[in-house]
Amino acid sequence: MSMAMAVSQPQGVLAQGRPAAGPTEVGVVALTSQDVPYTVTLPGRAVAHDQTEVRPRVEGVIEEVTYTSGATVAAGDLLFRLDTDTYTAALDAAKASKASAESTLAAATSTVTRYRKLNGVGITQSDLDTAEASLAQAQATLAASEAALKTAQLNLDRTEIRSPINGIVDLPQFSVGALVTANQSDALTTVTAIDPIYVDVQESSARMLRVRDRIATGTLKPIDPLGIVLTLETGATYQGAGTLVSPRTEVSTTTGSVDFRIQFDNPDRLILPGQFLRVALTLGTTQAILVPQRATSRSSDGSLTAFVVSDGKAKQVTLTSSGTYRNAWIVTDGVTTEDMLIVDGLRNLRAGAEITTVPVTINDDGLVEDMPGEASAPAQGTGE
Structure with missing residues (x-):
């Protein structure tokens, strides 16, 4: 009965019973x-500051690999040693040739000196000319022997293969006993310098023009130096200052962008070549x-x-x-x-x-x- 009465009530009565919101x-x-701050965030890739492939400059058999893979080496540190027998013998022969040339030159010099004193007195001009020609030839022979000696010494020195730069040395690609040749295509190892390290980024040339327009109209106040913040692959902010090295002077015809290179100190090797990173560049304030x-x-x-x-x-x-x-x-x-x-x-x-x-x-x-x-x-x- 009560339900029927409720249903029969006008809707307005029910509405009046609700409190207004x-x-x-x-x-x-x-x-x-x-x-x-006006900041743009750009993707980037880490690039080694220097990277050099190490190759032999003379032929020989590897007698010793003198470094530990992954170690930090300085320019001039010994990495490989080749057998020296052939080059030691060549150096000895070059020294002997030089000594012979020096002796020949001394004799030719003495002859010319004597002939000049006796010219016209038992010594004809033709004899003097011949002696002077022999002296010139002896001088040339000595010069050639000195060059050969220098080359022999260089070849012997090159049996000790040293690091050309400061950096971290990679795994050796050849082991003891391997025969290697001068300037071969395959590198013995690679030395990479990563402290400091570069991060290359690309910026749209169109946005660069818009930024320049904003600076010209005064709506963007540039700052110097730029604010540079690097984000690692983990999402963590890198605790190191970045320095803009230089932008390229041309626009890519395929991407319409300009490459920028930024340098970071990297003493703990947190940044490695090939890593994808993010760089936030603060260009000014607006x-x-x-x-x-x-x-x-x-x-x-x-x-x-x-x-x-x-x-x-x-x-x-x-x-x-x-x-x-x-x-x-x-x-x-x-x-x-x-x-x-x-x-x-x-x-x-x-x-x-x-x-x-x-x-x-x-x-x-x-x-x-x-x-x-x-x-x-x-x-x-x-x-x-």
């Missing part, structure tokens, strides 16, 4: 324009409005949106962002410094909902904190 309380912050990321959401079409206060109601706006800074979006369009941004109480908040505002602050971690001594206030804001 009041305005939604939300936390708001005033938007301000401030100097914000005036912009920061909108906390916690106050934004994405619409169904992917647009970045937020709520602001408008005539006591929540108004949804679409934002245009040029990047992020700390826990905020760098917004270039969609809000002004006259807007009050809703940062708290956003759950189930809809455009047009009536609201009351509570001034709050956002800490460095992006969390909302109440402002001391503030109480709820009627919603206010710019009109549409």
